[in-house]
Amino acid sequence: xxxxxxxxxxxxxxxxxxxxxxxxxxxxxxxxxxxxxxxxxxxxxxxxxxxxxxxxxxxxxxxxxxxxxxxxxxxxxxxxxxxxxxxxxxxxxxxxxxxxxxxxxxxxxxxxxxxxxxxxxxxxxxxxxxxxxxxxxxxxxxxxxxxxxxxxxxxxxxxxxxxxxxxxxxxxxxxxxxxxxxxxxxxxxxxxxxxxxxxxxxxxxxxxxxxxxxxxxxxxxxxxxxxxxxxxxxxxxxxxxxxxxxxxxxxxxxxxxxxxxxxxxxxxxxxxxxxxxxxxxxxxxxxxxxxxxxxxxxxxxxxxxxxxxxxxxxxxxxxxxxxxxxxxxxxxxxxxxxxxxxxxxxxxxxxxxxxxxxxxxxxxxxxxxxxxxxxxxxxxxxxxxxxxxxxxxxxxxxxxxxxxxxxxxxxxxxxxxxxxxxxxxxxxxxxxxxxxxxxxxxxxxxxxxxxxxxxxxxxxxxxxxxxxxxxxxxxxxxxxxxxxxxxxxxxxxxxxxxxxxxxxxxxxxxxxxxxxxxxxxxxxxxxxxxxx
Ligand SMILES: CC(=O)SCCNC(=O)CCNC(=O)[C@H](O)C(C)(C)COP(=O)(O)OP(=O)(O)OC[C@H]1O[C@@H](n2cnc3c(N)ncnc32)[C@H](O)[C@@H]1OP(=O)(O)O
Ligand SMILES: CC(=O)C(=O)O
Numbered sequence: 001x002x003x004x005x006x007x008x009x010x011x012x013x014x015x016x017x018x019x020x021x022x023x024x025x026x027x028x029x030x031x032x033x034x035x036x037x038x039x040x041x042x043x044x045x046x047x048x049x050x051x052x053x054x055x056x057x058x059x060x061x062x063x064x065x066x067x068x069x070x071x072x073x074x075x076x077x078x079x080x081x082x083x084x085x086x087x088x089x090x091x092x093x094x095x096x097x098x099x100x101x102x103x104x105x106x107x108x109x110x111x112x113x114x115x116x117x118x119x120x121x122x123x124x125x126x127x128x129x130x131x132x133x134x135x136x137x138x139x140x141x142x143x144x145x146x147x148x149x150x151x152x153x154x155x156x157x158x159x160x161x162x163x164x165x166x167x168x169x170x171x172x173x174x175x176x177x178x179x180x181x182x183x184x185x186x187x188x189x190x191x192x193x194x195x196x197x198x199x200x201x202x203x204x205x206x207x208x209x210x211x212x213x214x215x216x217x218x219x220x221x222x223x224x225x226x227x228x229x230x231x232x233x234x235x236x237x238x239x240x241x242x243x244x245x246x247x248x249x250x251x252x253x254x255x256x257x258x259x260x261x262x263x264x265x266x267x268x269x270x271x272x273x274x275x276x277x278x279x280x281x282x283x284x285x286x287x288x289x290x291x292x293x294x295x296x297x298x299x300x301x302x303x304x305x306x307x308x309x310x311x312x313x314x315x316x317x318x319x320x321x322x323x324x325x326x327x328x329x330x331x332x333x334x335x336x337x338x339x340x341x342x343x344x345x346x347x348x349x350x351x352x353x354x355x356x357x358x359x360x361x362x363x364x365x366x367x368x369x370x371x372x373x374x375x376x377x378x379x380x381x382x383x384x385x386x387x388x389x390x391x392x393x394x395x396x397x398x399x400x401x402x403x404x405x406x407x408x409x410x411x412x413x414x415x416x417x418x419x420x421x422x423x424x425x426x427x428x429x430x431x432x433x434x435x436x437x438x439x440x441x442x443x444x445x446x447x448x449x450x451x452x453x454x455x456x457x458x459x460x461x462x463x464x465x466x467x468x469x470x471x472x473x474x475x476x477x478x479x480x481x482x483x484x485x486x487x488x489x490x491x492x493x494x495x496x497x498x499x500x501x502x503x504x505x506x507x508x509x510x511x512x513x514x515x516x517x518x519x520x521x522x523x524x525x526x527x528x529x530x531x532x
Pocket of ligand 2: 103144145146179
């Protein structure tokens with residue numbers, strides 16, 4: 001069966017740039033355009049030439065995309081001006097783009113209030129602008145701004161705007177839910193009316209996410225006949241964002257209702273790079289990825305509870321709607337207070353720790369895990385501490401060394417230049433095979449001083465921990481007031497590039513930190529194969 005072509009239009013670099021807190025440099029735009037092209041989207045909307053120097057420069061030369069059509073965005077000619085005498089329109093026509101996407105009002109209320117002009121002038125502006133871009137040899141599209149709200153208020157005028165663009169030669173007429181308040185059933189009904197006038201393979205949808213339904217609205221429009229979807233990576237966009245292409249693309253490729261009917265430019269091979277594309281964008285924006293994002297979030301295929309883990313280990317399909325590998329993600333079974341034997345076994349397998357399924361120590365490990373989680377530990381975020389807990393319970397961690405005593409002192413004093421400075425000092429006394437070793441160190445804080453002192457001299461084990469580095473230190477107070485318990489999470493790394501997380505919990509922050517430091521050092525000794 002031949003499948004219909006469904007076109008993907010990415011507006012990360014235009015509507016995504018309208019996101020609060022997002023500010024792309026020219027270099028960012030060049031890299032993101034290339035990444036979108038490689039992913040297989042059909043149109044990359046690069047921005048608004050003439051609106052700011054970055055966008056004007058971006059459109060000074062074509063970015064050399066292999067597959068996607070490079071698209072310039074801008075408004076139709078202003079009311080009262082001719083198309084040939086409008087500097088904004090001139091900048092658009094000069095832009096080195098394959099396509100031009102105009103924005104025009106399609107709501108009588110918006111024309112009256114925002115443009116302060118007449119419906120007749122708005123229609124003339126649409127016709128003139130589309131015709132001018134066609135004449136300049138561009139593929140032309142028109143975003144009908146406020147289309148759904150405009151349709152509900154005055155359907156004849158909204159349709160007249162869309163029809164004016166189509167009749168003037170626009171390849172695509174894009175129906176916009178600009179304020180993002182339209183419901184999926186309304187989108188489906190209204191698009192169903194529009195396709196009676198304009199063929200669906202000339203209609204697009206541009207949905208905002210103000211009711212968290214931009215993806216649903218885009219799919220509803222496709223069900224009703226639209227054949228172009230506009231959206232952004234990670235759902236960036238004005239206010240609450242746009243339809244998220246990182247959710248739409250897998251749905252279109254993997255859900256049979258769409259996959260069996262439509263062909264999109266993103267192949268299965270490229271789909272498997274989607275999680276990387278999503279995280280690359282977050283990295284460029286210096287944002288933490290949304291762990292709970294559908295398909296591409298780190299938690300999208302995580303199983304935390306015992307009942308689910310038990311089933312997932314028998315067959316992953318029991319709790320997965322698609323294969324995680326299809327989008328470049330992976331399955332993960334966590335250990336926590338929601339865990340059962342199955343979670344623990346999965347984690348032991350992952351860590352390569354041998355066990356006997358009938359060993360009663362396994363049940364003891366699950367109990368110990370739950371008791372510790374109740375006391376404030378969170379092993380799902382501390383893989384190395386869980387591994388040590390498991391090895392200790394199963395009797396497999398050597399007694400490398402014993403800390404007999406530590407002492408930390410924080411002092412504020414005047415330095416030689418007469419400046420007030422706060423200095424921390426720590427002393428740690430360890431017993432390594434009967435040898436007593438005492439190390440002292442200064443640090444910029446008590447935990448730093450303790451860390452340096454602890455790792456200064458571990459006798460015969462010192463060579464095994466040389467590459468160990470602390471890369472992150474996080475503290476959380478679990479309940480307020482005088483009964484507060486402190487949870488410390490430490491992330492460490494070594495010369496091999498491996499990173500691991502350890503945890504400590506105590507009413508005393510120094511004690512909690514020391515537990516996490518100790519776990520980090522012992523994990524490194526175990527991992528390095530240090531002899532007992
Ligand atoms: C729904 C959307 O996301 S649309 C995209 C919104 N994105 C942007 O606006 C980002 C880029 N914009 C800009 O840099 C500036 O707004 C510019 C350069 C386009 C225009 O700047 P200015 O000339 O200073 O105008 P300003 O932004 O204050 O107001 C917009 C003007 O365009 C007019 N206008 C708005 N939409 C349209 C349209 N579709 N067609 C014609 N004129 C329009 C308004 O009536 C207003 O005109 P007025 O100044 O006579 O009242
Ligand atoms: C064009 C556009 O971004 C909108 O109508 O939301």
